């Protein structure tokens with residue numbers, strides 16, 4: 405997507421130097437720093453400390469981390485070390501394990517001398533595939549938005565609500581939940597997006613709002629508690645969110661607070677869609693609540709917020725008493741029964757094992 409007049413991906417390899425670059429997302433929207441990741445440690449830190457975040461981008465970054473490591477040391481031991489160090493960075497997003505497995509499967513079969521070049525080629529392919537996958541998610545999601553728009557009276561807009569940032573910043577480009585929004589905008593459909601601020605890290609306030617503003621998509625930033633009220637008043641036509649891990653049975657693990665939106669959507673008859681690349685499906689897991697590890701992050705993310713003061717200086721401020729510790733579960737699980745549909749690159753699946761297997765029949769032997 406464009407930032408000003410320049411087209412960016414969220415991660416890329418500099419054509420002249422071969423360096424791996426990212427947008428350091430910690431400081432958006434008040435600053436737009438580009439960081440170069442060099443050592444394995446740099447890649448692990450960028451994922452763990454959320455310079456990059458969002459399930460698909462976490463996977464893509466890990467793939468490049470393996471490639472950098474292979475350039476330095478293409479031995480089996482170095483490959484195993486890269487896998488282990490990167491895998492330990494964040495526990496919930498399954499794209500991390502998926503991308504590391506993809507890399508290891510390709511590299512472990514090759515002689516050491518060929519590994520670095522193959523690793524960079526594979527990491528680039530993972531990124532390119534992600535872009536095309538997300539474009540296709542947008543094509544299928546657009547069909548749903550079109551159907552909703554067709555039922556509107558002249559002059560009425562389609563109101564979407566999204567949680568966290570499942571935008572181009574969370575993927576390599578397009579985003580998952582935002583891809584249908586960008587494509588609806590291009591198609592001339594009158595949409596408006598309610599953006600949940602998404603405490604504690606404020607991915608909605610800082611990232612999704614920035615994306616919407618950059619693309620000229622009409623939107624409002626709302627507090628996390630406003631969604632239910634807006635749904636009761638008929639001001640939300642569709643909820644669309646991303647996911648960090650989807651079970652083989654259609655349960656969805658996404659940013660904390662997603663479950664509450666799904667409950668409110670069900671109570672108000674609002675369709676609740678989840679947009680996901682198939683790399684986010686964990687075919688080994690059937691029960692999201694019992695089996696998906698939920699990341700617990702530092703309580704400081706709850707007790708402190710980042711923003712810009714009236715003098716224009718961006719800083720962290722503490723919002724709670726010194727003696728109050730923050731509790732910070734980062735994800736929750738929305739059971740499949742609350743999900744209307746799973747928008748994938750192959751089309752929209754009903755949230756069930758059969759629904760997913762209809763779209764991904766090659767998984768019938770393993771799921």
Ligand code: MRU
Pocket residue numbers: 457458459460497567568569570571574575579580581607645646647648658659734
């Ligand atoms: O903690 P984050 O910012 O990595 O969490 C991101 C989300 O929860 C996204 O909704 C999810 O990764 C899907 S991104 C297409």
